[in-house]
Amino acid sequence: MSQSKQKKNWKEQLHDIIYEAETPAGKLFDILLLIVIITSIILVMLESVKSIDSKYHDVLNAAEWVITILFTIEYIARIITVKKPLKYICSFYGIIDLLSTAPKYLSIIFTGTHALVALRALRLLRIFRILKLGRYLGASHNLVSALKASRAKISVFLFAVIILAVILGTIMYLVEGEENGFTNIPKSVYWCIVTLTTVGFGDIAPQTPLGQFIASLVMILGYGIIAVPTGIVSAEYSNRTKTPGPIALPADQNKTIHLNSQSCSNCLKHDHRDGAEYCYNCGEPLHNT
Missing domain, CATH: 1.10.287.70 (Helix Hairpins)
Structure with missing residues (x-):
């Protein structure tokens, strides 16, 4: 029995849910995360309206904390489910995920009236969450x-x-x-x-x-x-x-290749061919379902 058919451990199962959108669980995770991201962006916008913030500040703050905790859990899950965590942390989306999570925690440290200007800048950094949408846009x-x-x-x-x-x-x-x-x-x-x-x-x-x-x-x-x-x-x-993707065909072979969103847990490359068992970039076995 090939490695791709062996029973997956919890990290591999979690990796499939977080990094892939081909499975029902992965699709559900992406949809829920999209809803949370859009909600957080709306909250940032509402918080910038003084009349709304003055009336619903506590509600907005509580909702922001809930969303920040959810993003923190997602960020940690993404780190522990890949074989090279530092590669994800230093990647574009890894930095965006950190920027979208850290400001709320940093606002606890920078307290007092003298740090109000810094706090406003930190709060505005949360708008970077809109860049998290990029990984979920089809054919981006x-x-x-x-x-x-x-x-x-x-x-x-x-x-x-x-x-x-x-x-x-x-x-x-x-x-x-x-x-x-x-x-x-x-x-x-x-x-x-x-x-x-x-x-x-x-x-x-x-x-x-x-x-x-x-x-x-x-x-x-x-x-x-x-x-x-x-x-x-x-x-x-x-x-x-x-x-599309990493596969280049000769000019006389004008046909469509079906790729999926499957992500390699080793090098984080995606766009693998349907049914592929190994990563086209590093050769790591893929977690096929």
């Missing part, structure tokens, strides 16, 4: 891979946009002049950037007919510029969807 790894694959093209595109903003900003400085708010070239470039991105703060506006004509062209150009990086990333994302 494909989007990250698409962005990485597109970074060279996007970098060239952004460089071209910067050059265009400098040129158009300089032209607007010459056309409008200081009397219309374009007091220097950097400020004119700033106007061009906010106009190209269709933000339009309205603190600077061209007054001359020629300047308004140029501004109209810049705004129209801005809509076209937004579409370029979107198309680049979309094309890469489409390619990643056809051949």
